[in-house]
Amino acid sequence: QMTNILKDVWEDYQHGACWLPRKIFAEEGFDLSDLTTARNRQGFERGVQRLIGITHRHLRNALAYTLLIPKQETGIRNFCLWAVWLAVLTLRKINNHLDYTDGNQVKISRLSVKGTILATQLARQNDNLLKLLFYLAAWPLPLVAHLTGLPSQSTNAGKANQAR
Numbered sequence: 001q002m003t004n005i006l007k008d009v010w011e012d013y014q015h016g017a018c019w020l021p022r023k024i025f026a027e028e029g030f031d032l033s034d035l036t037t038a039r040n041r042q043g044f045e046r047g048v049q050r051l052i053g054i055t056h057r058h059l060r061n062a063l064a065y066t067l068l069i070p071k072q073e074t075g076i077r078n079f080c081l082w083a084v085w086l087a088v089l090t091l092r093k094i095n096n097h098l099d100y101t102d103g104n105q106v107k108i109s110r111l112s113v114k115g116t117i118l119a120t121q122l123a124r125q126n127d128n129l130l131k132l133l134f135y136l137a138a139w140p141l142p143l144v145a146h147l148t149g150l151p152s153q154s155t156n157a158g159k160a161n162q163a164r
Helices: 002-007 009-014 022-027 041-066 074-096 110-123 127-138 153-163
Strands: none
Touching: 002 009, 002 041, 002 074, 022 041, 041 074, 041 127, 074 110, 074 127, 110 127
8 A cells, every 4th residue: 555655645645635654754854745845855755765665564574475375376366466566666666766756757567567467477386486586576675674563473472372
């Protein structure tokens, strides 16, 4: 979802909406009410990069979840893989064009969509290959070390063991 929010921020703003988290941009010294002005463009770009890093982390989690889906469940597995890959490609375009002012400037091409479908169909039975392709596609993206506000796996495991 955040990928689409980032891609469509300018179109949403034209319609009177802004779905970006104000706190992240305020921490970077950017007021989202100044979105269309050139003031502190660097603060805006830093906020976008932080959101890319958070979204990248979520996409890694989404890939891990997708790989838990049995390989014979090709329909749902493909659907999830395509969503993850298309989001990564869109984040790469945004990260490479932080000065974008229109979603069309960071929209992925039809060829990229077709390539994503082909690559995931060819690799869908090999989890290690899917991971490799994901990490190669995502390597230039910023990445947050961990997501704050979420319980860690060890915390969840401890609670599950206590409940037994």
